[in-house]
Amino acid sequence: MASTMRNVMAIAGKELRSYFGSPVAWVLMGFFAFVFGYFFNVYLDYFVKSATQGGQFGPPPTTNVNNDMIRPLLGNTSVLILFLLPAITMRTYSEEKKSGTIELLLTSPLTDLEITLGKFLGAVGVYMGLLAVTVVYVAVLFGLGKPEWKPLVGAYIGLALLGSCFISLGLFVSSTTKNQVVAGFVTFILALMFWIINWFAESAGPQVGAVLNYLSVTQHLEDFSKGVVDTKHLVFYLSFIVFGLFLTLKSVDSERWRG
Amino acid sequence: MIEVQHLTKRYGPVTAVDDVSFRVEKGEILGFLGPNGAGKTTTMRVLTGYMPATEGSAVVAGYDVFAQPLEAKRRTGYLPETPPLYPDMTVREYLTFVARIKAGKLSTAERNERVNNVMRKAHVDDMANRACGKLSKGYRQRVGLAQALIHDPEVLILDEPTAGLDPKQIMETRDLIRGLAGDHTIVLSTHILPEVAQTCQRVVIINKGRVVAIDTPENLTHQLKGAATIYLQVDGAGDAAEALQAVPGVRTVTVADQHGSRIGYEVESEENSDVRREVAQAIVGRGWGLLELRPMRMSLEDIFLQLTTEEQVQEAQHG
Numbered sequence: 001m002a003s004t005m006r007n008v009m010a011i012a013g014k015e016l017r018s019y020f021g022s023p024v025a026w027v028l029m030g031f032f033a034f035v036f037g038y039f040f041n042v043y044l045d046y047f048v049k050s051a052t053q054g055g056q057f058g059p060p061p062t063t064n065v066n067n068d069m070i071r072p073l074l075g076n077t078s079v080l081i082l083f084l085l086p087a088i089t090m091r092t093y094s095e096e097k098k099s100g101t102i103e104l105l106l107t108s109p110l111t112d113l114e115i116t117l118g119k120f121l122g123a124v125g126v127y128m129g130l131l132a133v134t135v136v137y138v139a140v141l142f143g144l145g146k147p148e149w150k151p152l153v154g155a156y157i158g159l160a161l162l163g164s165c166f167i168s169l170g171l172f173v174s175s176t177t178k179n180q181v182v183a184g185f186v187t188f189i190l191a192l193m194f195w196i197i198n199w200f201a202e203s204a205g206p207q208v209g210a211v212l213n214y215l216s217v218t219q220h221l222e223d224f225s226k227g228v229v230d231t232k233h234l235v236f237y238l239s240f241i242v243f244g245l246f247l248t249l250k251s252v253d254s255e256r257w258r259g
Numbered sequence: 260m261i262e263v264q265h266l267t268k269r270y271g272p273v274t275a276v277d278d279v280s281f282r283v284e285k286g287e288i289l290g291f292l293g294p295n296g297a298g299k300t301t302t303m304r305v306l307t308g309y310m311p312a313t314e315g316s317a318v319v320a321g322y323d324v325f326a327q328p329l330e331a332k333r334r335t336g337y338l339p340e341t342p343p344l345y346p347d348m349t350v351r352e353y354l355t356f357v358a359r360i361k362a363g364k365l366s367t368a369e370r371n372e373r374v375n376n377v378m379r380k381a382h383v384d385d386m387a388n389r390a391c392g393k394l395s396k397g398y399r400q401r402v403g404l405a406q407a408l409i410h411d412p413e414v415l416i417l418d419e420p421t422a423g424l425d426p427k428q429i430m431e432t433r434d435l436i437r438g439l440a441g442d443h444t445i446v447l448s449t450h451i452l453p454e455v456a457q458t459c460q461r462v463v464i465i466n467k468g469r470v471v472a473i474d475t476p477e478n479l480t481h482q483l484k485g486a487a488t489i490y491l492q493v494d495g496a497g498d499a500a501e502a503l504q505a506v507p508g509v510r511t512v513t514v515a516d517q518h519g520s521r522i523g524y525e526v527e528s529e530e531n532s533d534v535r536r537e538v539a540q541a542i543v544g545r546g547w548g549l550l551e552l553r554p555m556r557m558s559l560e561d562i563f564l565q566l567t568t569e570e571q572v573q574e575a576q577h578g
Contacts, residue, residue: 002364003363003364006359007360010356013356014345018347018348021348022347099343099344099345100341100343101343101344102343103309103343104406105360106309107307107335107337107339108360108361109329109332109333109360110360256309256311257310257311
């Protein structure tokens with residue numbers, strides 16, 4: 001067990017090092033900070049305007065920093081990661097397969113699970129770095145006002161889980177191809193599918209519709225941003241992640257047989 | 260130390276390795292010789308646990324590579340055909356990472372010590388802080404070798420360890436490998452023939468996935484020499500072939516080359532009979548000029564070609 005942990009951390013550390021050793025993580029982080037900052041400004045501006053001007057005509061509207069600013073902001077963030085996370089996961093296996101370093105990993109005394117978990121944690125680590133950027137902005141709000149912390153923490157947990165689902169999906173896709181660009185693109189398409197799958201729910205009839213709604217990754221995000229951490233949604237996200245990792249393991253294993 | 264039995268690997272309809280069996284004793288260097296695509300890399304990949312075999316068994320350092328892969332891998336160092344380097348890492352970072360995943364639990368000091376050790380052994384210590392992606396081919400190969408040594412494995416599996424090196428580096432690498440034998444059991448593959456003769460104690464010649472011959476380089480040379488051939492150059496004879504053919508023990512005479520009045524002959528004699536003296540006598544006795552006389556030793560190259568082409572001929576006959 002101790003050795004499993006050590007091996008997983010060794011791989012995760014190597015992944016993190018290679019993300020931050022190359023421009024990938026920094027470019028993504030910069031881009032993310034820029035776009036998030038833009039949204040932050042837009043929402044802040046809107047929020048301040050509606051809070052101050054509203055009072056001129058009739059009673060002052062009830063404004064709430066959580067509902068009117070933080071929630072839509074983090075909602076936008078979830079769209080943003082749909083684009084960014086495939087760029088993080090696309091290289092995980094593809095690059096190793098292309099350069100032949102996968103041979104080093106697969107001939108080392110590591111189990112496939114340790115390698116996959118290490119890569120997963122490494123990518124999640126970069127993602128946490130991205131989210132940490134947003135914490136800086138949100139902290140500003142705490143400096144200026146009194147947002148409720150519960151829905152905020154809930155929203156972050158939801159975002160973290162959603163992102164981890166995409167990462168798990170991305171690992172699987174990356175493990176099936178040597179081509180990073182293909183891996184990134186396919187991951188994006190698949191993630192998008194899970195994103196919009198509930199759009200078809202209405203026209204699909206009650207039974208299928210319910211299933212499609214359930215499969216939609218965004219449907220489960222809603223409650224988190226209200227500060228409710230529901231087991232139902234936790235189970236959905238966690239099983240999504242586990243299933244993605246399972247597929248990754250199977251894909252790596254079948255690659256061994258096929259050479 | 261290594262025991263391979265009836266190993267077969269198929270990729271769909273293609274049989275890459277077909278019923279290969281061999282064993283390697285502790286401390287021995289075994290050379291795996293064969294043309295490109297003969298199944299050398301596949302065999303090595305099976306031995307290192309990179310891929311499972313379709314049939315057969317392989318035991319490395321006392322552990323079955325299929326049943327107890329982790330134990331076998333812990334005792335095996337592997338240099339794949341392309342050194343598995345991460346271009347962004349420096350040599351030191353890379354070797355530290357490999358030590359982390361291969362050498363098990365070590366204190367930081369111990370790990371650094373190992374990294375320094377293998378860097379010295381593989382002569383890459385002067386590039387310790389250079390990014391792996393910026394290394395020359397020779398250095399890459401040697402960092403790959405350092406990587407294979409980091410957990411002090413009992414068994415070393417080296418896939419074309421000298422490929423892409425310059426002659427000086429090749430010599431150094433061979434010396435290094437020879438120095439490693441004894442402590443380590445080594446299997447190396449190559450398609451360069453002199454390499455086998457110079458480094459290996461035993462040779463497995465493999466062609467089209469099948470083992471064609473296993474023996475020491477000397478025995479292979481000896482065994483296959485069979486009929487000895489000598490080369491001689493005669494001047495002023497016109498045609499000496501008839502006279503040569505008349506010498507007892509001579510089997511065939513062929514004209515090898517001709518420069519004006521100088522004619523070169525290849526004389527093949529019966530097995531185990533040395534006809535040089537009689538041949539010289541026959542030429543000189545007739546008053547011709549004997550310019551050159553030398554045995555044509557069969558090089559490993561000839562043997563290799565002979566073995567692999569024989570195979571083809573047989574196959575053609577069967578087919």
